[in-house]
Amino acid sequence: MKTLYTSQQLHDGVSAMAKKIGDCYEDRQLTIVGVLTGSLVLVADLIRLLDLPMRVGVIAASSYRGATTTRGELSVNDELMLDIRGRDVLLVDDIFDTGHTLVKVMEKMREYEPTSLRSAVLLRKHGRQEVDAAPDFVAFDIPDEFVVGYGLDYEDMYRNLPFLGALEEADLAAHAQQASEQMA
Numbered sequence: 001m002k003t004l005y006t007s008q009q010l011h012d013g014v015s016a017m018a019k020k021i022g023d024c025y026e027d028r029q030l031t032i033v034g035v036l037t038g039s040l041v042l043v044a045d046l047i048r049l050l051d052l053p054m055r056v057g058v059i060a061a062s063s064y065r066g067a068t069t070t071r072g073e074l075s076v077n078d079e080l081m082l083d084i085r086g087r088d089v090l091l092v093d094d095i096f097d098t099g100h101t102l103v104k105v106m107e108k109m110r111e112y113e114p115t116s117l118r119s120a121v122l123l124r125k126h127g128r129q130e131v132d133a134a135p136d137f138v139a140f141d142i143p144d145e146f147v148v149g150y151g152l153d154y155e156d157m158y159r160n161l162p163f164l165g166a167l168e169e170a171d172l173a174a175h176a177q178q179a180s181e182q183m184a
Helices: 007-025 040-049 100-110 169-183
Strands: 002-005 030-036 054-062 075-077 088-096 116-125 137-142 146-148 164-167
Touching (some): 007 040, 007 088, 007 116, 007 137
Antiparallel strands (some): 146 164
16 A cells, blocks of 8 residues: 555644644634544544643444445434534544535534534545535545545554555455455
């Protein structure tokens, strides 16, 4: 796999995004809601960079299942989410691809009547947007490639990579071969 961003580049980009978020919210209390599971690494780094009073929670949303690189039906589970009524809320997700996840999760969160609701993503993928929406804060713009690392996965693997990599066809084929050998 090829490296798109090193761990230092990721740190620098997330730090720059954290500065913009901090400037936006100043000293107001912020409720950060991370979209499971891909945003966990980003949320962990982001909250350590923000010098704001904050609450942190999660919401589950998923549209990828098994060995696929294409979106399926999106499901949202808000059972783990904090009470956000009357609060300034920042939804944090790993990637803005087609935009369907961000739009649907934000629609769900608006039902709980936050005072304000903004979004932040690690990555915005070019050429894939299918919605009339955009994240408020973006750390990196990337080409249309299947990326892993820094919380992003392929079949629940690679989330732990300290860099952001792009899987190539040979990587996907090797992964499929390993999976079939393990099942045999």
